[in-house]
Amino acid sequence: MFDPLLVDLSRLQFALTALYHFLFVPLTLGLSVMIAMMETVYVMTRRTIWRDMTKFWGVLFGINFALGVATGITMEFQFGMNWAYYSHYVGDVFGAPLAIEGLMAFFLEATFVGLFFFGWERLSARAHLAVTWLTALGTNFSALWILIANGWMQNPVGSTFNPDTMRMEVTDFMAVLFNPVAQAKFVHTVSAGYVCGATFVLAVSGWYLLRHRHVALAKRSFVIAAAFGLASSLSVIVLGDESGYALTDNQKMKLAAIEAMWETEDAPASFTLFGLPSLTNHDTAYGIHIPWMMGLIGTRSIDKQIPGIDQLVDKAKGRIRSGIVAYDALETLKQNGTDADARSAFTRHSGDLGYALLLKRYLEDPRQANDQQIDQAAWSVVPGVAPLFFSFRIMVLCAIVLLAVFAISLWHTMREEEAPRWLFRMAVLAAPLPWIAIELGWFVAEFGRQPWIIEGVLPTFLATSALGVPDLLLTIAGFTLVYSVLAVIEVKLMLAAIRKGPEVAGVIEGWHPGTAEDVALSPQAGE
Template identity: 65%
Template sequence: MDPGFVDLSRLQFALTALYHFLFVPLTLGLSFLLVIMECIYVMTGREIWRQVTRFWGRIFGINFVLGVATGLTMEFEFGTNWSYFSSYAGDIFGAPLAIEGLMAFFLEATFVGLMFFGWNRLSRVGHLFATFMVALGTNLSALWILIANGWMQNPVGARFNPETMRMEVVDFGAVLFNPVAQAKFVHTVSAGYVIASVMVLGVSALYLLQDRWHQVARRSMAVAASFGLAASLSAVVLGDESGYTLSDNQKMKLAAVEAAWHTAPAPAGITVFGFPDARAHVTRAAIDVPWVLGLIATRSLDTPVIGIEELVAKAQDRIVSGLVAYKAVQALKRNPNDLAAREALALHQHDLGYALLLRRSMRDPSQATPAQIEAAAWDTVPDVPVLFWAFRAMAAIGFAMIALFAIAFVLCTLRRFDRRWFLLCAVAALPLPWIAAELGWVVAELGRQPWAIDGVLPTGLAPSSLTRAQLWVTLVGFTLIYGTLAVIEFGLIVRTVRHGPDEHDEAPPLPGNLPATPLVA
């Protein structure tokens, strides 16, 4: 397939995915922040907490709508732009997405209306339950989507069926409890909690700088500081766990992220700074910290982190093995009862995807020369400089968020909301967690290349049979539409923030409401 066509297909999906992920993490985090704020309102009965909850609920609603709209586009793109991928792996990949729609999306749709319009119709506890179910639905949605994505990163619980020429589920439990999917889920939702906490913290700091809405701003800041500190610590710790799963399932991604060109003696050191040279296979001006990478990646002092060149050599061996499976598949197409071909496929089918890498440069992989096999093995190396710097920028922002929330927690505990230097820092930090989240997806998805399904289906074989003109039209169209939606959402949020909480946003108590108790100021 034309590499330029594949790159256009990847670019279109990448832009829609990155744009969609601007909304998802804020929805994940704000939903549970609303639960915390409303819990305080239910326990205390103080109207100020009702005012706080309803204000942040409006921002949640604006973001929620855009997240749903952009997510639906991505669902359709699997069929329109990646039809061979959908056909080849739809039995496995489609199941979590279907469950996400039936369980999570319907759960959100059922309760989101009650959350927004039920303030004066439900009791306090009833409305809190509706808010909690919306939060649960948003996080369940993320779980099932990341189970699907985790299977693409680590395709367990499935096998290739030579009769249907597709991947099929053999163990759905393995798909569900895929360690890569579980690590990605907890790390992703933690990042979402950090983003929402920074949003609440930054807007609250802006109000205090403007000398407006002091009561709402201080309470919002206190909740964001404590929730954000826990979330930022979790994001770093769970990010470390996500890195640990790479040492078992995606060794090439780990080596590329660390620019580990060669296998170093255990325990390997980590390069905190340097300039990877993809041509010379060295990292220039490298600053290394001994032992750290070995401890993070292997949890030991005696297990090496395998380098890129050694992994390429292994990929070359897997391509040779995969060619045996490829030839067996061709034989089974001609004669489904060929027992020798079935036996050969059974022995080598785990390497079949590596033989398919040769399709990038030739129609018949069985005719590949040793030089072509070596070139295909080097295609398994992703863009090392981009991954190296994207990961370090993401990690640096993560540690900066810990420092920000730690200071915020101390100041809120001491009730020192008048520190102008900190308020300015909180406002300036608003875009940082979004940048980190987008960089995280760049590391996760670019690091998987050249695979649509790691080790199973090369990206070059996954797209639909579209034309470049069709891709350019839709790419420009999506960019214009999403750009317009971004301007609208940003304008709505800015307008909501400028307006501030509604001073008269109160309602008479309903029968069954809990009595007010001064548990929280």
């Protein structure tokens, strides 16, 4: 039998370190591409202001990159320390993309980051531009392999359980690589990173313009951030819809929980804009519904149904009973690996083995489960409906607000008159929104998969290491202390670099008044 506190603490530690690490990743993704765009303009125009912009934002990128690397390394070690059985059970599959990320993408990224900072006086302008774009490529390539690994946890394709080794093994690596869930997560996550980078540049530039400091750099940065952010926000919304559509085929329970859809509705289903879902009563009080919207989003049709939670729980009961057959056959194969009947039975029911393992929460041998325990196990596949329901809607609200911020900012930059000061205040106030949306997005993705650590294959409570509660309390306290120190260092370094401005990168603004591109956004004072 498992220790619930041990499982909860293991999940808490990984959640804290993962969410903390992902404070740095999206900004790295967004800044890397924006810096490459700025340097491209410099190489094309040879105007030194664009080189100065590249160097300045590059310093902030470097600070963030260093903290992202430091916090990311510890996450990979946790698989061996806190999730030993998980590593044993699926290491043959999960380890491959992680190894590729470490050996290829990380080293590619780190190498070109070094050349970016130390190659300004050693490389030609075109060669350095190539390095900058390769840095952005390496950053995005690194994210790809991590998200392939995570996508497999959400939708474990291209693999099968081997009863002889008692492990999951790869059967089709191309299926793992081109997993539709992984691909949807990659483009959506990268686009969210672009939004984060654009919002950061927009906010810092707005802060400079409010104080009439570094106007040449801030004005151009504001314009490029507004345009890049608007395009990225639109892509996030479109790709987020595509990511949600993937749930219809691969994670029906997560989709039903996000929408608090307790019963299957007639197609096309309505979208619940607001409500108060209750897992106890199996209903959503005070619901405000938009007819047809969920059916159109979730199925791209008007005649396909989206199954509700109650129907999915009934289906889970059948899969648990099928899994018990697979479990019984597997136990027979452990004693006699040549038993043809047992191997045949296992082959027919092996896809449901994970559902039988859900019963281990209630008893040691799933074959001895009664109807009540099967019902309990079936309802355990329902994640926390209320947290998912509200987290998803707050995330979407943040995305809509950011889209409006970028659209308004770009519209004002296209006008010939002076931009209002409230525009820059709005940009500064919007700074936290992408991080809120991104963290909530990861919460929805990971919490919505519970109780599975590998969807339909391995329950989370079976995946932990044989540690004691004091061990986990000690490591959580240690991580909290170290990460708090790193957070203080990060904030101080970033704020110091922002306050100092372009001088922190050893550059001097090369802007001279009077050119046509200097008209937009220029406050009268400070020009």
